[in-house]
Amino acid sequence: MTNTRNDGRLNNQIRAFESEQSLLNKADGSARFTQNKSSVLAAVYGPIEVKNSRKQKILKSLIEVSFTPSVGNTTYLDKEKELLIKNALESIILTTLHPRTQISIIFQVFSDDGSIISCAINAACLALLDAGIEMQGLIGSVTLCYNHDKSIYLDPTAQEEKECKSLSVIAYGSQSSQIIMNKTEGTLSMDLYFKSLPLSKEACDKVISYIKLAVKNRIMGTISTNTTSTTIES
């Protein structure tokens, strides 16, 4: 499909990634992930003592997520995002290595231009690596939107998210080809959904390879990494 979208991208083209790591002094790990105008900062504190001792888990570490939007107070929508991100990260962090502790991940959205949950999860992956927390593998996330004309846009902007028929946030890990987290809203047919899964898997793989590149570059010396726009063949 060669129809162009509003910003000139192809249907299955993700926006350019940019990232920075170790921005904050006090946090154990931090990273900022930007996709054009969507930008999220993730800060990781952990493993630390559990603040609320009733929530303490004896055999595992407790994962706490806090999501603050760019404007306004946290609403129930943000609470839902927190729970989704928390479950996604809980599946890749090796929590059994730090029993009775807490790993806090705090997100601050700088600007929201669509695909913000995916941006946050990708930022969290980088921040966790920066903090040196043991993980099973890497995690990459991408958002898809399904339009009324049955086309699929990868990594939609906020405008495209409003106009689409349904929206899906999906996260894959680097270890296996199974889905770590998925949430869809809106109406879409089952065939379209299952057809789009390989597409999203490929996109998440691209994100994961970018994350690996970013960490490698940082260890080798350069502080921030850019990459040009990546395209995925459908």
Next chain:
Amino acid sequence: MEAFQKIHPLEFYRKFLQRSVRPDGRSLNDIRKTSISTGAITTACGSSFVKIGNTSVICGIRSEVGIPSFENTDQQTNIFVNLELGPICSNIYSSTKPSEQAMSLSSKLNSLVKRLDIPKEDFYFDQEGKVLWYLYVDIYCLDYDGNIMDASILALISSLKNVKLPRGIIENTNEYYKDTEQLRSLQINHYLFPLSFSIIEDFILSDPSNQEEQLSTSNLTITLNENFEICLLSYSGIKPISETILQESFEKLKNRIEYLKSLIDSAQEH
């Protein structure tokens, strides 16, 4: 045996799951007895009460008039859903602050309702639509035994279909009169059929009870409408899930759709 259940709940469950049965006698795919009744609350303009096994949920809808919002989207902006999980339903929840689970579920229910495609004219208070009806849906859980999502979705769709709004007349541009003799319902042509699963160690259980939810490593909720289109898919958990399991879950839900449709329809007739 009760001591064993309390000390090693996972071991206790594993012994049952290996023989493809659950402690309450159900097989892994069996759903608990579901019942829906509507219209119990006369002060609300629409209400329903759903019971899945021991989980009971009551839903009431209140209507208020207001001026139309200026947003011009296809999505519904007239219905607001709120789910309350209070201490009345279980000893885990506190009353002082709304639990995160309640907020997250409210958000999912709101997103479901936004895409129900109810024609705008249904919300007109008067003939021209200068003033609109706004519906506030409140869902209270009265007894929590797992699978609150299914119960809430069924309660939501049943009570929306049960809504009766009076005709309105505006006089002198700011006097609103409601004609309670003539009531009309909303045109809701769609249905929502939910099914939730819990995954405990590679075993997939449909319609989990409270104890099964606590032992589970992952949770999956899917909702289809009557055209077999996916309205909601939410998977989150500690272990990843494969596509085949997702496809099997959709098949299981398809088998249940006829039964759920008959439940929702028969509840409307009373």
Next chain:
Amino acid sequence: MSKLSYISPDGLRVDGRRSNEIRRLNIKMGVSNRADGSAYYEQGNTKILVTVYGPRESVNSKSLYDRAVVKCEFSMSSFSTTERKQRQKGTDRQATEIQNLIKQAFESTVHVQLYPRSQIDIFVQVLQSDGGLKSASINACTLALIDAGISMKDFVCACNTSCIDGIPVLDLNNIEERSGGPDLLLSINPQLGGVISLNMDSKVQQDLFESVLDLGVKGCQKIFTILSDQVKRYSTELMSNQQQLQQS
């Protein structure tokens, strides 16, 4: 606009009752699975669900070394009244008032010395409100506590009465409550004969007060007969179920 006459010349009220009749009661005990005790109580169109958890370990350090602490939480559903009620956190005066009323009523009636260092939680959820909320809540709490098996000295029965056009009237519904007349809430221990609480709003003439109070006591006794009847029926049902299980 004609004035709404609350009592017609025949002596019938707005809903067809006489001045000394209570509304129809519909009671179910043991409705909630998770709670230790629960009761669903309908008095006319007022519908209330009460669940009791306890005696259980005190959550915070408010436990007393020699007695139990009774706590109550009252919540009205948003759709229960004719106008949607927004949930007010903390500063809801009506909720606080009812919570204190129930707490005091049951702290004096429950044998609290039997359960030291523990707490008994009562949760009231109003599903539909049509007048007489406070009295209905107290009656429903009595039933739920009995269902939970918590030891009590006696029942606590409550009802509200008023005086309309000089006639004492029993068990007001919403329209009558809003008429602005006096509202007397009486809760008693029917078998022991003591008065737990007596609250009145507005004013009543001194010579009419005795008859209004008297009517209140009669009303509470009526409610007591219905409640104890229901409790006996429920217990015999439970016992026969238990015997059936033991036999099989």
